[in-house]
Amino acid sequence: MRWLWYLFRAAWANLRTNRTTTVVAIVTTAFTLACVGIFLLSYVNLRNAAAWLQEDIKIIVYLDDRISGEETRELEGKLKADRMVAGVRYISKEQALGEFRAQFPSDSHLLEGLGENPLPASFIVTPATGYQSPDAVSRWAERARTMAGVAKVDYNQEWIDALAGLIRYIELTAIGVGMILSAAAVTIIGNTIRLALFARREEIEILRLIGATRAFIRIPYFLEGAVLGACGSALALGILKLGFELFRQQISSAGRFQGIENMVSFFPLSMCVAFVAVGMGLGVAGSVVSLRRFGEGRG
Amino acid sequence: MIQLIHVSKSYDRRVALFDVTMEIEKGEFVLLMGPSGAGKSTLLRMLIGEERPDEGQIFVQGKNVSRLKQSEVPYLRRKIGTVFQDFRLLGKKSVFENVALPLIVQRSSEADIRRKVMEALRAVGVDHKKDQSPNSLSTGEQQRVCIARAIVNGPVVLLADEPTGNLDPERTAELIELFKLINARGTTVVVATHDPHVMKLVNRRVMTLMQGVLIPEQRGGDRVDA
Numbered sequence: 001m002r003w004l005w006y007l008f009r010a011a012w013a014n015l016r017t018n019r020t021t022t023v024v025a026i027v028t029t030a031f032t033l034a035c036v037g038i039f040l041l042s043y044v045n046l047r048n049a050a051a052w053l054q055e056d057i058k059i060i061v062y063l064d065d066r067i068s069g070e071e072t073r074e075l076e077g078k079l080k081a082d083r084m085v086a087g088v089r090y091i092s093k094e095q096a097l098g099e100f101r102a103q104f105p106s107d108s109h110l111l112e113g114l115g116e117n118p119l120p121a122s123f124i125v126t127p128a129t130g131y132q133s134p135d136a137v138s139r140w141a142e143r144a145r146t147m148a149g150v151a152k153v154d155y156n157q158e159w160i161d162a163l164a165g166l167i168r169y170i171e172l173t174a175i176g177v178g179m180i181l182s183a184a185a186v187t188i189i190g191n192t193i194r195l196a197l198f199a200r201r202e203e204i205e206i207l208r209l210i211g212a213t214r215a216f217i218r219i220p221y222f223l224e225g226a227v228l229g230a231c232g233s234a235l236a237l238g239i240l241k242l243g244f245e246l247f248r249q250q251i252s253s254a255g256r257f258q259g260i261e262n263m264v265s266f267f268p269l270s271m272c273v274a275f276v277a278v279g280m281g282l283g284v285a286g287s288v289v290s291l292r293r294f295g296e297g298r299g
Numbered sequence: 300m301i302q303l304i305h306v307s308k309s310y311d312r313r314v315a316l317f318d319v320t321m322e323i324e325k326g327e328f329v330l331l332m333g334p335s336g337a338g339k340s341t342l343l344r345m346l347i348g349e350e351r352p353d354e355g356q357i358f359v360q361g362k363n364v365s366r367l368k369q370s371e372v373p374y375l376r377r378k379i380g381t382v383f384q385d386f387r388l389l390g391k392k393s394v395f396e397n398v399a400l401p402l403i404v405q406r407s408s409e410a411d412i413r414r415k416v417m418e419a420l421r422a423v424g425v426d427h428k429k430d431q432s433p434n435s436l437s438t439g440e441q442q443r444v445c446i447a448r449a450i451v452n453g454p455v456v457l458l459a460d461e462p463t464g465n466l467d468p469e470r471t472a473e474l475i476e477l478f479k480l481i482n483a484r485g486t487t488v489v490v491a492t493h494d495p496h497v498m499k500l501v502n503r504r505v506m507t508l509m510q511g512v513l514i515p516e517q518r519g520g521d522r523v524d525a
Contacts, residue, residue, distance in 0.1 A: 002399070003406045206387050209347065210448070211377035212404035214370070 229283020
């Protein structure tokens, strides 16, 4: 097992020999990845919000004023029997008026001049789990519009769509920024590895001449890259967590956004692990780039 | 053991080797003589797969080195021990660690490493310096450590490129005796040198290179003005 010990010790020696460069590489990689993390965190939280809103989506099926009581019950039965529907609540014309007055007390005089109650009766439909996606809701609404006695179908999809658009925009920005900053991280780590390669060029040459395989020579540098990437991304997570908690404290103390602080959340553990793994991957990529440039691996 | 068939090599327009054909038998001790720039080092580098010939073929233990894949080169080098003029020892590692390197890259067991390294160090007479840094040793001792590293994994061939270049006549004689001892144990030894004094000491087959061309063979001790 001395060979394994040798590889780990070589990687450790690389990190220790260029101590200042190692620290600078970790810190710069951390800030670079933290920038990517900000976009990722915004993206994750907006997606959660969108999913939460989508789960809470309600479809309002307005009824034709001319529909009889018998037809209303028939339609209610039809809606309840639909496998895409989880719940149906009937709102009569009177209830609708009552709700309007309760919600907009200062505007209730607007309806008084009209004499007859202009608000239609409706069914508030909750889509079943698995049928809450924008596509499914849209398809169901199209179908409901064709049902007998239905005057209009409405749902709060517009601003959910707007939110989805914003999420897509952030997603694309995160990908773009992520790619650019990842390349920067690869370059930063790659340059650190190059210094290690330069410092150990004599040893590399000897190893080659005494029969070390290309893999044997490269492994310490891959390990070094992986350690730099992992430390950088772990530090980035720490910076993000600190920033996130400060942000949550700020919105909590501001008072105007009360409740939001409980809706936003940090990355789950699985994502934190994936973040560090990606950092390690970028570190190894930096090593590969440097080893290629250095020309190591000649026969 | 070693066979070169019509081997030629040029760097840009400078001819390093021209139409060299030679054969070295198993267990032979051969001196490769010639002035600086005659092509001795190029020939040795070709034997370990560090350089490839422009023309011709090179066989080591029946393997065509000139057609070896890059991934096979390390395994060829494990069969060949190399002694360098500049020793190429790592100052940050102890004598023991330096000699252990060829065994470490072959993933030998801990017990094997300990046994073989101590055997090699004893064979060259520097076992008592195993924990020291090579930098704290004399030139002659450093050369012996380099030889210990070259023989530690029991190579079939030992190549030495100007091994006496940094040694005084007394140390040179000791070193040649050491090579003879290694050769007596069955290892084929090829020593490249421009030092006529070495030829006198060896008294074995001599191959002389002049401007990349191999000239007819002599025997060591016959001539000292090569």
